[in-house]
Amino acid sequence: MYCKHLQSISILFEGRLLQGSAKAALRQPRPTVRYGQITRRPAANEAGERKTGHISIGHNEGILFFNSLLPFNLQWAYRALWSLQRRSPILRYEAKMEDVGAVSPAKVVESATKDGSLGQIEVVEILPRLKEGGAFVKFRHDANVDNQTVSEAVRSQLKQNPIRPWWNPLSHVSVRLVIGKPWIEDLFRFPSQRLMVEFLPAYPGIEAAELSQEQLYSLFRPYGRLSEVVKQPSDSKVSPRYAYLDYSRPRKAVMAKNCLHGYQVPHDQGGGSHGTVLRITYAKKERFGFIKDWILNHPRIFFPLLAALIAGISIVIFDPLRTLSIRAHISRAFHIEDNTVFRWFRRQSEDLINRVKQLSGRDASEGGMRVLWDDRKNEIDQIRAWLMESTDTFIVVQGPRGSGKRELVVDHALAHKQEAHRLLVFDCKPVQEARGDANTIAAAANQVGYRPVFSWINNISGLLDLAAQGVTGMKAGFSETLETQLVKIYTNTAAALKQIALEDRRKDDKDANLGDDEYLEQHPERRPVVVIDNFLHKNSEPGAQMVYDKLAEWAAQLTTSNIAHVVFLTNDISFTKSLSKALPDRVFRQITLADCSPEVAKRYVINHLDFDAEPSKTKKDDDGNEEEVPELTPSQKRQDLSELDMVIGQLGGRLTDLEFLARRIKAGETPTKAVKEIIDQSSSEILKMFLMSGAEDRKWSSQQAWTLIRKLAEKEMIPYNEAVMATPFSSESDKALAALEQAELISVQSVNGRPYxxxxxxxxYQPAFKQLVEDRVLAAKMDLALLGDAIKGENQTIEKCEQELHLLGELPKQPGELAGRVEYLLAKVRKSHVAIDGFERETTNLKKILTTEY
Incomplete structure (x- = not known):
């Protein structure tokens, strides 16, 4: 289909598409066509006669070249035809060229010679030049007429009756006599306005003369206006010698090339004693070459200017789009849930949707959460009250993982902001867990709706910067660090938040005379709220501190500029260290969420069971009146819920554990069995994560974890210093305890910033610790590892004391002052030896347990 479309270009000459394939047409015999007294034998070969690349000229024969017969700007079509090898042999039948294309060359020759003054003129053949938009016309004339006379007659005809193509009325068909020996090729070469003229000798073994600029001008100027004549440099060793001629228009270059190629310049025109043959080819003119030269010659200026240009384009074009995208993300402009049609359908099928939610269990925890929100109503009211104040400070909600921080803040305390589309939730977890700068940038941009984001360009820019540094010795500034990219994202987000805060402002307001900053300070209820969830998540990993520092600085900018309120949700109790850097002179408003009390935990589980209970049924009594018959709730039907009072204390008040317990009870398990299963599962997690041999990059040892487990199995709380001074902990005990706290094995309580x-x-974990300690085989194995470390430590102490005693014994005279030191060392050796004896006895007992029990 595409080939047929390309083939249809030939209609400019033929008037209609050729019937049948091109090969079938070539096999047809060539008819003789007469125009009055003019007879021609048509040919449709673009490679010359018999594909030789030349046109043979006999006695009384000449060649004319007609220009502007085809549209010259359809080179893309000619290239496609060339690549597909489907070029149709057009100009096949001259009788079909009367009403199509620009003009029929044979008709022009007939009109110019119809008066008979030139005798009989016969058109022998026509060779088309598709890519040059013209055709060669070979003609035969009488002996008393020369070629130049015929050419002038045809030119005079076209001058008196100019033919202007319909596709370009400003141009006209022109004709010139071919005085050289044209090379008719069908190579993948296309015309240009620059010609390369090479000077060749007329005979082998002689030297060709190099024509001067004046001689070249006199030869080529008749075919069109020249813009430049460039001679070959005198010191160039390239042979044969050549020159470049630039025409003002490509069609003029086409005419000159086809008429003068192979022309032998005589002596009187500068061709030397034996003459010089001109070989003319199209040369591609280098455009914008001065730009390339300027780039290569001035890289220290170009690369910084290019970087500044890219930055300017990004600011002018992309930054407004990104700000608009962030604003749409916050206002949920493109969310289908907020669409009017979707909301109408949702209202119509609200009962069905609620029923589906209940069956799927997606909202099954809402009933239990109501108890929790009733218990935490004071915290919800406190957060709402803080949002009505104009103080520029942070609100921090701290609590352990699974305590319901996000649900408390987003779904309840800020429900009104969420409905008004003035709430932005930034989750630090996907940002921190992203690997690589590009993924981190993409994750941060996704949290705020920052689009378009070209995070992958940063990698390419780094390579360009490296290349520029290798060329210029200095970086060009293409690549931007992760810190710079994050600052850009936060800056655009701040601009979008400010627009949202001011979008309801009107000119007729009573405080319309106030500036934007003053208005936002006077109306804290207009400010949107930014919730930063999972703040300080995996804070110990490399590079995390920079991400959180920039986030805290951005939050400080939002609060101090009265653009938005900022609420931090964090599990880390050391959040003050990071936030104090951003707001060193502010006191944070803090709410600490603890675990539920046993009473609230029990109500949570019961309400969770009764959430999707069937409503009360109605029935008619003997008088025909309807009365409600209350149905027993699932919790009332269960006879084993009395066990909750005994086991709820073991489970504690962590929301995730309570929900797990409620689901197990709802599945049919008894509370005692469900709690036991949860404790067993917790024991397995502790054993796998902290006691088994794990990754080599862990910041704690199994012996350190086991020491804390054994101590916490006896008491629910131990002093911090007691844990630090335990045997397995060394001078870096604080780091090991911090790592165990980050892994959530322990929780460190602080007072006035000091862990206590x-x-x-x-x-x-408390009953799980007890269960692990009561496992004799596990306890024997872990205690054996502890005793091994203890024995190793006592042996090192003895070795150090022996080395010092040996050093003192080598003295030639024993001073009396060293007697106390020797006694001290000997006592220390004795003490360590006694300890090792005790450890060895314990080791023997533990090995006996390991060999007899399993």
Whole structure:
């Protein structure tokens, strides 16, 4: 289909598409066509006669070249025809060229010679030049007429009756006599306005003369206006010698090339004693070459200018789009849930949707959460009250993982902001867990709706910067660091938040005379709220501190500029260290969420069971009146819920554990069995994550974790210093305890910024610790590892004391002052030896347990 479309270009000459294939047409015999007294034998070969690339000229024969017969700007079509090898042999039948194309060359020759003054003129053949938009016309004349006379007659005819193509009325068909020996090729070469003229000798073994600029001008100027004549440099060793001629228009270059190629310049025109043959080819003119030269010669200026240009384009074009995208993300402009039609359908099928939610269990925890929100109503009211104040400070909600921080803040305390589309939730977890700068940038942009984001360009820019540094010795500034990219995202987000805060402002307001900053300070209820969730998530990993520092600085800018309120949700109790850098002179408003009390935990589980209970049924009594018959709730039907009072204390008040317990009870398990299963699962997690041999990059040892487990199994809380001074902990005990706290095995309580106690990371870990310690085989294995470390430490102490005693014994005279030191060392050796004896006895007992029990 595409080939047929390309083939249809030939209609400019033929008037209609050729019937049948091109090969079938070539096999047809060539008819003789007469125009009055003019007879011609048509040919449709673009490679010359018999594909030789030349046109043979006999006695009384000449060649004319007609220009502007085809549209010259359809080179893309000619290239496609060339690549597909489907070029149709057009100009096949001259009788079909009367009403199509620009003009029929044979008709022009007939009109110019119809008066008979030139005798009989016969058109022998026509060779088309598709890519040059013209055709060669070979003609035969009488002996008393020369070629130049015929050419002038045809030119005079076209001058008196100019033919202007319909596709370009400003141009006209022109004709010139071919005085050279044209090379008719069908190579993949296309015309240009620059010609390369090479000077060749007329005979082998002689030297060709190089024509001067004046001689070249006199030869080529008749075919069109020249813009430049460039001679070959005198010191160039390239042979044969050549020159470049630039025409003002490509069609003029086409005419000159086809008429003068192979022309032998005589002596009187500068061709030397034996003459010089001109070989003319199209040369591609280098455009914008001065730009390339300027780039290569001035890289220290170009690369910084290019970087500044890219930055300017980004600011002018992309930054407004990104700000608009962030604003649409916050206002949920493209969310289908907020669409009017979607909301109408949702209202119509609200009962069905609620029923589907209940069956799927997606909202099954809402009933239990109501108890929790009733218990935490004071915290919800406190957060709402803080949002009505104009103080520029942070609100921090801190609590362990699974305590319901996000649900408390987003779904309840900020429900009115969410409905008004003035709430932005930034989750730090996907940003921190992203690997690589590009993924981190994309994750941060996704949290705020920053689009378009070209995070992958940063990698390419780094390579360009490296290349520029290799060329110029200095970086060009293409690549931007992760810190710079994050600042850009936060800056655009701040601009979008300010637009949202001011979007309801009107000119007729009573405080319309106030500036934007003053208006926002006077109306804190207009400011949107930014919730930063999972703040300081995996804070110990490399590079995390920079991300959180920039986030805290951005939050400080939002609050101090009265653009938005900022609420931090974090599990880390050391959040003050990061936030104090951003707002060193502010006191944070803090709410700490603890685990639920046993009473609230029990109500949570019961309400969770009764959430999707069937409503009360109605029935008619003997008098025909309807009365409601209350149905027993699932919790009332269960006879084993009395066990909750005994086991709820073991489980604690962590929301995730309570929900897990409620689902197990709802599945048919008894509370005692469900709690036991949860404790067993917690024990397995602790054993796998903290006691088994794990990754080599862990910042704690199994012996350190086991020491804390054994101590916390006896008491729910131990002093912090007691844990630090335990045997397995060394001088870097603080780092090991911090790593165990980050892994949520323990929870470190602080007062006035100083750690003072250590508790289990989750309430359910307390019975799990007891279960692990009561496992004799596991306890024997872990205690054996502890005793091994203890024996190793005592042996090192003895070795150090022996080395010092040996050093003192080598002295030639024993001073009396060293007697106390020797006694001290000997006592220390004795003490360590006694300890090792005790450890060895314990080791023997533990090995006996390991060999007899399993």
């Amino acid at each position: 106690s250590v508790k289990p990371g989750k309430p359910v």
